[in-house]
Amino acid sequence: METLPVLYKKNVFFSVGSSVKINGTPIMPFCMSPELQVDFHTGTNEDSDIAFSLRVYFGKELVMNSRKNGSWEEEVRSTDKPFRDGQPFELDISVLSDQYQVTVSGGQ
Numbered sequence: 433m434e435t436l437p438v439l440y441k442k443n444v445f446f447s448v449g450s451s452v453k454i455n456g457t458p459i460m461p462f463c464m465s466p467e468l469q470v471d472f473h474t475g476t477n478e479d480s481d482i483a484f485s486l487r488v489y490f491g492k493e494l495v496m497n498s499r500k501n502g503s504w505e506e507e508v509r510s511t512d513k514p515f516r517d518g519q520p521f522e523l524d525i526s527v528l529s530d531q532y533q534v535t536v537s538g539g540q
Contacts (some may be wrong), residue, residue: 443476451526454471458490458517470525471531484532486525496534 446452458467464529468488482499489495494510514536515521527532 438455446527448527451524453525454525455520456523457520460514468523471524484525486534488515490525491517494534496532511530 438469448530451509452470454468454470456468467490468486470484470486472484474483479502480503482497485497485499491513491518492511494512496508498505514538519538521536524537526535526536
């Protein structure tokens with residue numbers, strides 16, 4: 433998996449029942465890969481495990497994964513295309529007791 437520069441970082445704690453909402457609008461044609469990446473690290477170091485990683489390739493696919501003990505787990509890919517070029521969206525990532533739930537509204 434390609435390592436991208438981290439443009440924004442904030443240390444927070446997510447408990448079961450928490451959610452993260454990201455609102456945005458793709459303003460460039462779907463050409464960069466990935467266009468959006470969200471990682472929930474389990475520690476404060478760059479090389480800490482990642483409980484949940486989401487990469488959005490607008491107009492193509494969503495890729496979800498986790499990294500344990502320095503190794504990436506099996507990727508889960510969704511070819512649903514909930515994002516539309518130039519259309520606003522709301523990405524919601526909810527922390528459940530045994531999984532992360534990802535929903536997207538708008539953009540369709």
